[in-house]
Amino acid sequence: MEPPASRKKDWILSQEAFDRLLARLDPDPARAGQQYESIRHGLITFFECRGRSFPEDHADETINRVARRLMEGKEIYAGHPADYFYGVARNVLKEQWSAPSAASLDSSSGSVPHPSHNPEEIREREWQRQRDEQRLECLERCLQELSSKDRDLIVAYYQGETSVKVRNRKQLAERLAIPLNALRIRALRIREKLEACVAHGLDRAPRT
Amino acid sequence: MSQTDDHTRLTDYLLGRLSPEEATSIEERYLADPAFHDELRAAERDLIDRYVQGELSDAEEFETRFLSSPSRRQRVEFARALNHRLTRAPGVGATASGAAARPASWRRGFAGPQRTGLAAAAVLVLAAAAWFLVTGRSDQPRAIPASPTPQTQPGPVAEAPRPDVAPPSRGEPGVDVRVATLILTPTATRSSDETPTLRIAGAAGVRLVLYAESSGFDRYRATIRTGDGKEVWRQDQLTRTATASGPAIIVALPAGRLDANDYTIRLSGIRGAEVEEIAGYSFRVRK
Numbered sequence: 369m370e371p372p373a374s375r376k377k378d379w380i381l382s383q384e385a386f387d388r389l390l391a392r393l394d395p396d397p398a399r400a401g402q403q404y405e406s407i408r409h410g411l412i413t414f415f416e417c418r419g420r421s422f423p424e425d426h427a428d429e430t431i432n433r434v435a436r437r438l439m440e441g442k443e444i445y446a447g448h449p450a451d452y453f454y455g456v457a458r459n460v461l462k463e464q465w466s467a468p469s470a471a472s473l474d475s476s477s478g479s480v481p482h483p484s485h486n487p488e489e490i491r492e493r494e495w496q497r498q499r500d501e502q503r504l505e506c507l508e509r510c511l512q513e514l515s516s517k518d519r520d521l522i523v524a525y526y527q528g529e530t531s532v533k534v535r536n537r538k539q540l541a542e543r544l545a546i547p548l549n550a551l552r553i554r555a556l557r558i559r560e561k562l563e564a565c566v567a568h569g570l571d572r573a574p575r576t
Numbered sequence: 577m578s579q580t581d582d583h584t585r586l587t588d589y590l591l592g593r594l595s596p597e598e599a600t601s602i603e604e605r606y607l608a609d610p611a612f613h614d615e616l617r618a619a620e621r622d623l624i625d626r627y628v629q630g631e632l633s634d635a636e637e638f639e640t641r642f643l644s645s646p647s648r649r650q651r652v653e654f655a656r657a658l659n660h661r662l663t664r665a666p667g668v669g670a671t672a673s674g675a676a677a678r679p680a681s682w683r684r685g686f687a688g689p690q691r692t693g694l695a696a697a698a699v700l701v702l703a704a705a706a707w708f709l710v711t712g713r714s715d716q717p718r719a720i721p722a723s724p725t726p727q728t729q730p731g732p733v734a735e736a737p738r739p740d741v742a743p744p745s746r747g748e749p750g751v752d753v754r755v756a757t758l759i760l761t762p763t764a765t766r767s768s769d770e771t772p773t774l775r776i777a778g779a780a781g782v783r784l785v786l787y788a789e790s791s792g793f794d795r796y797r798a799t800i801r802t803g804d805g806k807e808v809w810r811q812d813q814l815t816r817t818a819t820a821s822g823p824a825i826i827v828a829l830p831a832g833r834l835d836a837n838d839y840t841i842r843l844s845g846i847r848g849a850e851v852e853e854i855a856g857y858s859f860r861v862r863k
Contacts (some may be wrong), residue, residue, distance in 0.1 A: 409613065410613055421645050421646065429820075451607075498652070507654075553614050
């Protein structure tokens with residue numbers, strides 16, 4: 369029998385449930401961990417691409433539901449585990465669409481008074497200005513923390529404006545003897561590392 | 577399907593242009609295939625970069641369809657910073673026109689001249705910092721002559737564009753001084769009782785060069801407090817920088833963080849999970 373909705377919502381992922389979920393993804397714990405991370409990231413992307421403001425929450429809700437079903441002894445996969453997660457994620461999304469939610473509010477909606485008349489807007493601008501300064505400082509620091517190999521690659525990859533950049537990238541790929549697409553993915557990984565480092569730095573920066 | 581076709585489809589997906597069936601086929605694929613998920617994320621960064629660089633023909637579409645989550649907005653902000661820092665690196669034929677992103681509705685009023693001004697100010701901070709490092713100039717007499725090695729400075733320094741609004745001059749011909757620098761030695765080892773004073777009128781940024789007998793730490797943390805103990809700035813992940821007078825930890829912060837007041841700095845060393853207090857400093861700020 370299905371537990372009542374309130375019980376479903378309050379269900380918390382226990383260690384046992386998590387272990388069972390991982391074991392279901394792959395018998396090898398290391399590979400299961402990778403699978404889990406990969407699916408979770410994919411789910412976050414899915415909810416983000418479907419316009420959800422807090423995709424991580426929905427991804428975790430999806431994973432919780434799958435884990436709960438496993439704990440209830442349900443058989444879940446036919447093909448690739450990701451397919452099952454995807455099905456559950458679509459249900460989570462449908463529920464989000466049908467439920468009135470403040471979480472999906474887009475801050476661009478609604479009319480905003482002219483900045484010069486809106487003290488809130490002025491404060492926001494000042495805060496943003498300070499935040500931008502902090503971000504540049506963090507970026508500088510994070511670049512210094514990269515290995516020199518990664519730093520050289522990311523600097524070379526993003527150097528120059530449009531046409532120069534395209535030429536630079538081709539030359540860089542040739543120099544590294546890798547296809548352009550492999551270079552792109554390598555640059556993506558370094559960039560994501562930088563994004564995480566800057567976000568971490570901003571989180572820890574004092575707020576006004 | 578060619579890589580170009582894939583890229584176009586992924587961009588269309590990110591902008592919500594695909595039919596539900598097409599979107600589903602992409603979603604099924606990237607959930608099961610990490611390499612394809614990489615492709616999607618790379619396409620997303622390309623799209624963001626094009627937006628930030630003003631290259632999207634329909635920026636409105638991007639703003640309304642793409643910028644739905646705080647994390648995506650953060651990625652756009654990061655791209656602006658990255659574009660500012662790397663696209664204009666010297667020696668690559670970059671021009672100063674750079675990232676003329678149009679104002680996003682979700683950040684209405686914070687773009688255009690203000691953003692350009694901020695970017696120019698940020699570059700100026702770097703330029704002035706380099707100048708300080710090269711000349712060793714400080715607002716105050718220093719306990720230790722400092723001339724950190726110029727190669728520790730970031731790239732854009734050499735080609736720093738002029739700001740939209742000229743900053744106040746400090747009397748050095750041809751140099752716009754916007755960073756106030758103070759060299760500090762630990763309170764316990766300072767020979768004079770006089771509190772070092774930093775004058776920050778007209779400065780955009782402040783650099784505090786901290787000398788300390790310390791080594792063997794992975795990172796350093798500096799915490800600045802007012803005389804009555806209120807924390808005004810904290811910076812982790814600091815590293816030691818080589819200077820002519822020996823290694824120092826350099827703390828950079830916006831001048832707006834400091835009022836006319838007395839301050840203390842606590843410097844801690846971080847090794848793994850251990851945090852060890854290394855030195856204390858005090859200084860005074862005057863406008």
